[in-house]
Amino acid sequence: MKVLVLNCTLKPSPEASNTEALAAEVIKELEKLGAKVKMIRVADYNVITGSKSDMGEGDAWPAILKDLLASDILIMATPTWMGTLSSMAMRVMERINGLYPARDKEGRPVTYNKVAGFVVTGEEDGARHVVAEMAHGLMDVGFTIAPQSYTYWNNGPGPGDKYLESNFRKDWSIATGKLVAANVIAVAKALKETPIPPPPK
Amino acid sequence: MKVLVLNCTLKPSPEASNTEALAAEVIKELEKLGAKVKMIRVADYNVITGSKSDMGEGDAWPAILKDLLASDILIMATPTWMGTLSSMAMRVMERINGLYPARDKEGRPVTYNKVAGFVVTGEEDGARHVVAEMAHGLMDVGFTIAPQSYTYWNNGPGPGDKYLESNFRKDWSIATGKLVAANVIAVAKALKETPIPPPPK
Amino acid sequence: MKVLVLNCTLKPSPEASNTEALAAEVIKELEKLGAKVKMIRVADYNVITGSKSDMGEGDAWPAILKDLLASDILIMATPTWMGTLSSMAMRVMERINGLYPARDKEGRPVTYNKVAGFVVTGEEDGARHVVAEMAHGLMDVGFTIAPQSYTYWNNGPGPGDKYLESNFRKDWSIATGKLVAANVIAVAKALKETPIPPPPK
């Protein structure tokens, strides 16, 4: 099973990424379950803003898209800003939007039979809305959303520490991340054995 | 394959329900594909407001829940109010919330291996946000969200006709509804043949 | 200055309401600033589900609406369920929806020059999305949304204690609630002195 994790922090390397730290826990479990995982920090690449799969010269998306299309599972990992997904996660969603017309040999959307999962971190506020936004967008373009397929962390009400600075309830977030790993793999396996057929004509 | 459709219009029978009319198109296709479908108009029953599976005397939810638990697929059908799901749909979500602790014989959430799809109608405004809210909530409690598993209709910007009064772009909504039927059945079939195993301990 | 607080907990009295407890902090400050405040727990009344201002026999909404229309400020207080507002809050929004056609003597929507604020409590997950849903709906029907006009509390990631059982970061939620009181009153005062004129014809 191949998994692509897109870390949509706003910060390029080598700055520390809280989102990456929680995603790493999910990845650890995915690998334990036998998956081959690749994590990409999108901010390290020149992913041009736009809604097509190739925005021309210098665009780093086509290479990332190649990884995505070769994967069975996509994990979207994003920080929370203003109560919603990061602009980097949104930029990725817009580029995934370019896949709408793409079809496989049997006439199916190329994302059919791929499964999505989610990791969200924030200083304060929650993750459910952020997951809802991404889950819907990915389902719309053809991904299947596994049950209980996200984990998250935040600091409770008001400003405070970040994931990497804190020990607050991280055990819950990590344990939930293990469940995410098991669930995305279970659904991807089911779809590998019994794929969604091409849409009726 | 058994399907439960919950029509979450605010209006009890015998008032006409636009949401029911579009849901009927999805049902037609589900039956053509061999599924056994039951549609319930929630407003016709005394579903008590609360967050448990049984709210006591007079509560109609336990009987509906029995149908839900006997089904492989749940279709949530709702009108749009104030840009989001109806309070009736939200009331259903809260009652489904009561399922969190429920486990099957093998220790899995009782909603694992069930699949969700969606129907949304509105006078104006869209459906994507409404679907995002419901899809997230159902995924959180244990449903799998099939790809491209919603259809919707509205009237474009500003107030106007309702679904039953209009012929505007209904062909698109109906064709998309057929795709919904095919997709929820395909994913439910995959999960029937290769079920999600119990969560790791 | 008159303020109406609608507590949209799912639980009727005499059950303890966490949302009411945090709302009480905002009310304390509103009264200190000279406002006359009335709090109603909606679940204690028979507010019939629907989208009109009067749903007929037994409907408790017309009396609540009278209070709302006599107020300068509306505070919507709601628990979080499934990452969004409660079905009771949504039911209230749908009833407020019935005000769209209502005009004052000068032809303005009756909600013009009224101001809204928000209180949200939850076991886990955040409040920003919940506030966004309510703020938008109220703005759409004619309320003005004061800056920094919400406070909230939750428990951080994962299930845990409720507001009334906890001491976690409540000081932040209470201090923020005082700011809410100051801000809704400041904007209501500005609109009282310089009202929004009737819409241009």
Added chain:
Amino acid sequence: MKVLVLNCTLKPSPEASNTEALAAEVIKELEKLGAKVKMIRVADYNVITGSKSDMGEGDAWPAILKDLLASDILIMATPTWMGTLSSMAMRVMERINGLYPARDKEGRPVTYNKVAGFVVTGEEDGARHVVAEMAHGLMDVGFTIAPQSYTYWNNGPGPGDKYLESNFRKDWSIATGKLVAANVIAVAKALKETPIPPPPK
């Protein structure tokens, strides 16, 4: 009265922007009402992704921020992608996030007494959720949200024409845009005459 309109289309000039075309209708009315309006197409400038007010060398945001701080009213104009705001609008929101600590001479957030309005265009789907996201974020940082302060356009259900290619219901969107202009100016005027005082200590 000074107004800044930020057009958050993904497309740099000289590509046609549907969002700009509808925003232009709001601007026309704002100018008729005596306001001095400046529109900036964000995609034409190197607004660096990040959450601070100055992201360093080459960053175009500080100059735009200067315009924003000199304005009484901010109009956020965005296309709809994947059912939510564009990544460019989200990038702007994240940069506005950098204003949280900024205070005026009297200790108020620098955005207090500024008013926000909204323009949304999309091929399909609605605008209410998109407005909710932006209105909440701006309110959180200190803007006041005027009543009925958005207009939008889309094509109804399913893919179809764009605003500039269509004549479908544009009269509604334009008339509503005039109301937006009147309302943001009315609230900005009220706050100019009776400003929100500094937060209590």
